[in-house]
Amino acid sequence: MAGKSSTRSEGQFAVGSDVPGKRKGRRREYWTRYRIMRYVLVPWLFLIPILALHAFVVVFPAAQGVFYSFTDWRGIGEAEYIGLRNFEEMIFEDQSYHDALWRNIQWMLFFVTVPFAFALFGSSLLAKVRRGAMFYRTALFMPFILPSIVTATIWRYLYNPRFGLPTLVGYEKALLGQSDTALWSIAFADNWHFWGFLMVLFLTAMQGIPPVLYDAAKVDGANRWQEFWHVTLPGIRPVVLFMLMMVMIWAFLVFDYIFILTGGGPAGATEVLGIDIYKNAFQRFEAGYAAAQGISISIFAGLIVTAFAFLRKRGWEI
Amino acid sequence: MRARPEFFLLKKQRDSRVFNHVFLSILVVFSLGPVVVLAMNSVKSNSELGLNPLGFPQEIRLENFGNAWERGEFERTSKNSVIYVVGTVAAELVLGGLAAYSLARKNPPGANIVMIYLLVASTVPIWLYLVPLFFLWRQLGLLNTYHGLILIYTALNAPFSIFLLRSYLIGLPVELEDAARVDGANELQVLLRIIVPLSWPGFLTVGLVVGLAIWSEFQVALIFVHKPEMFPITTSYFKFTDRFGRDWAMTSAGAFMMIAPVLVLFLALQRRFVEGLTEGGIKF
Known part of the structure; x- marks a missing residue:
């Protein structure tokens, strides 16, 4: 790490290599109270406030969550140990959990395809453009900075069955009000907000591809598609794969857009894990069960990370 | 020619x-x-x-x-949101800045473990700790308070802020700090007189990105704030559209008021926003 350079210069008279027999003594001498203060205590004093806060907000409740997942805790009062009962219920009995999990997987399938297609298309167009490149980048990135509540409001309006976008093509059903279209409609609104972010990431990666590769492709007579497939995509592969992994994890966390637009309805058709946990914890007060569900999400995230780590070991460049 | x-x-x-x-x-x-x-x-x-x-x-x-401002109580909720944003950004810049400085320059024993901890922490799914955190916060009386929400926001944005500030600080030349030390400056003086003036663009980027995230934040605010007088602009707007959802013109005006300051800042400082959100931030 580059940070070492500063301490090195001061530590140059550190461990003496001059007289072997006196080494130990010299070392003890080196760790004077002043040096411990300066190189250990003070730096850690700088680190501790935020680390302690983070541990208190994240690690401590996470550990509590693991504990409560083995209990029938209801948020207040005593928690009774019930072993693996919550997990058994989740895996074998709870149909709403299974349905929710399936919706998260559908959500994931949408988000590893549609935004990636948009972003790859947009960034490969934009990488070739000079004039107006900044304008395009700013405009396409802009939806990403909007709050979820505003994006949701805009799209609720655009999906309106009386005068929204569908009416332009003569479709007069409520996209958000029907079980078979609601989830995809919400996903598309979220995609509108999200894909510009992916595009900028890809664009930055594309700028790192050596131009000679494009020249060589041109000499070989590659067309637009071949150039994309054989030069651009391999060039940005690490970023694409990393973002695939992150998007797959995020697909299990989705909450805002669905809560705002449908709240899980119509008739539970958009109830994903996040909504299910929210209802279990804060409406049905089954906090122990909700904690177990939260752990299941972490396990899915862990599996995804492990799978990508495994593929990397097998020689995929990630 | x-x-x-x-x-x-x-x-x-x-x-x-x-x-x-x-x-x-x-x-x-x-x-x-x-x-x-x-x-x-x-x-x-x-x-x-x-x-x-x-x-x-x-x-x-x-x-x-005007109607949206009145009926949506934007005066109070935008004030609340400003408090959440300013409180979080200030805490983040001070505490995160201290930690980043320590990691970038002091490299104390255990620094690698801290980095790994932050990396893992930033990918832990929020649902793992959100439910117990709610009941912990209730027990401590931190629900419906400014500092209760600011503490959570500061913690959740800490890994991002520390990474970005650290990478910025590493890029600065060490010689100036050494020169100041030779002149007899103590650690705090080095930090305040040398590091902060030189690295303000990094701090600005972190401030913008974190500020934007808090201004837009919905999920945590929904769970930890129930009293209308403590609502930030996002959850209060959600209740507002619940009540006046049919009045599209007024709710559109409300939404536009919420994003107008964000859009102005984004257009003025868009390179910083884009850099901060894409480089440091595998977030949102």
Whole structure:
């Protein structure tokens, strides 16, 4: 790490290599109270406030969550140990959990395809453009900075069955009000907000591809598609794969857009894990069960990370 | 002598440029169109909005903004949001800045473990700790308080802020700090007189990104704040659309008021936003 350079210069008279027999003594001498203060205590004093806060907000409740997942805790009062009962219920009995999990997987399938297609298309167009490149980048990135509540409001309006976008093509059903279209409609609104972010990431990666590769492709007579497939995509592969992994994890966390637009309805058709946990914890007060569900999400995230780590070991460049 | 570069292009290459611009323009319409519709609706009357839902307004009526401001209680909720944003950004810059400085320059024993901890922490799914955290916060009386929410926001944004500030600090030359030390400056003076003045762009980027995240934050605020007088602008707007959802013109005006300051800041400092959000931030 580059940070070492500063301490090195001061530590140059550190461990003496001059007289072997006196080494130990010299070392003890080196760790004077002043040096411990300066190189250990003070730096850690700088680190501790935020680390302690983070541990208190994240690690401590996470550990509590693991504990409560083995209990029938209801948020207040005593928690009774019930072993693996919550997990058994989740895996074998709870149909709403299974349905929710399936919706998260559908959500994931949408988000590893549609935004990636948009972003790859947009960034490969934009990488070739000079004039107006900044304008395009700013405009396409802009939806990403909007709050979820505003994006949701805009799209609720655009999906309106009386005068929204569908009416332009003569479709007069409520996209958000029907079980078979609601989830995809919400996903598309979220995609509108999200894909510009992916595009900028890809664009930055594309700028790192050596131009000679494009020249060589041109000499070989590659067309637009071949150039994309054989030069651009391999060039940005690490970023694409990393973002695939992150998007797959995020697909299990989705909450805002669905809560705002449908709240899980119509008739539970958009109830994903996040909504299910929210209802279990804060409406049905089954906090122990909700904690177990939260752990299941972490396990899915862990599996995804492990799978990508495994593929990397097998020689995929990630 | 210098002709425009297009002059030398083959016809085929010119065609490909036209192709790129045409499709990029379509994408721009897709990205900006919905926001433009929101802006136009915010100045229509409701009767006009029914007849002309997606087109340009016939006349500009600004009373929607006043109505939304009153009935959506934007005065109080935007004040609340500013408190959440300023509190979080201040805590983040001070505490995160201290930690980043320590990691970048002091490299104390255990620094690697801290980095790994932060990396893992930033990918832990929020649902793992959110439910117990709620009941912990309730027990401690931190629900419905400014500091309760600010503490959570500061912690959740800490890994991002520390990473970004650390990488910025590593890029600064060490010689200036050493010179200051030779002149007898103590650690705090080095930090305040040398590091902060030199690295303000890094701090600004972190401040902007974290500020934007808090201004837009919905999920945590929904769970930890139930009293209307403590609502930030996002959850209060959610309740507002719940009540006045039929009044599209007024709710559009409300949404536009919420994003107007964000859009202005974004357009003014867009390079910083984009850099901060894409480089440091595998977030959102």
